[in-house]
Amino acid sequence: MSEEIRCIGCGSVLQSQDSQQAGYLPQSALAKVENGEREEVYCQRCFRLRHYNEIMPVELDNDDFLALLNSLAAKKALIVNVVDLFDFSNSLISSLKRFVGSNDFILVGNKFDLFPLNSKESKIKDWMRQEANRMGLYPKEIFLISAAKKKNLDELIKYLNLHSQDQDVYFVGTTNVGKSTLINAIIDEMGDVQNLITTSRFPGTTLDRIEIPLDNGHFLVDTPGIMTKKQLASKLDPKELDIVAPKKPLKPATYQLLPGNTIFLAGLGRIDYLQGPSTSFTVYASRSMYVHRTKTEKADEFYEKHVGELLTPPGAKDELPALKGQEYNIKYRSDVLFAGVGFITVPAGCLIKAYTPGGIGLGTRRALI
């Protein structure tokens, strides 16, 4: 049997049988690699992604991933859960608790570059730790980084170097948290092979696992992103994701509100101000997101009329589940979270109702800024 050949983009084993499965490459191209005419090759999917920025769907085998996670508990390994600071509750892998075993576990909060410049790192880390503890996870360390902007990477790399002396390092994360971008950045900083792993704005692009050898004989292991249905990113198309995903630090936009007012975050979020004094709410979201203020009594009608058009994303009316709301009695200055989209800071003493499609990713935390 011939040796397995892997795509240098996503790490999938190359095959030419099924174009719908990971690692597909037409037979003619695969033959060139097999007979040594070419050494390095991308699967068709990674090739298209790199050259045309085009995503091809592929069926992910979750069983393989679970098996990989299962094997971690029995190994000595450092487990790194990369999370998206803007979709924290959905990107923290709660089932990790079962897989970590007695291994060390750290949290890496990515996309820190999007937080406003005056954000306090210690406050953000405290919040992450509390949330992790609530889910039964006890990270040894928490890092706030930007993989894309290479911010705070040195600190993380130092830690990884130190802790990979006697074990492999496994990176786990849900899709779209920036895990591939991070690993690329680490490789880059280490002065090793560049662009080894595909990165893209589209969820679900890292397939199979990929091992990066370290000088000390151990490996950095990238595992496939787990796609969770809870992530908004899994429901939006690339164009919509482009609108939602901030590219620059979030700029606060303040709205003076009275009870009876409603704010829409395009068609992806809504907040009704139910009770409290005249006050201001501060919206933190991508600059390309359309924010609309209206009267709560007219809000349902407004949404029905404009969702998919003025209120876009979503691109069409029935693309996402209907907005589902939850009331919050805000006792201290808090951020109301719209996972994957942004947050709205609300002062103490307000009763509000917040909505997202299907109630996905709603939550509150003590105001961070």
Ligand code: GDP
């Ligand atoms: P993966 O699915 O976890 O491997 O995620 P990718 O590395 O493919 O990144 C997902 C999206 O997040 C892409 O659009 C990246 O450009 C973006 N991204 C990754 N890292 C950062 C970061 O540090 N800051 C910002 N703002 N975006 C990032």
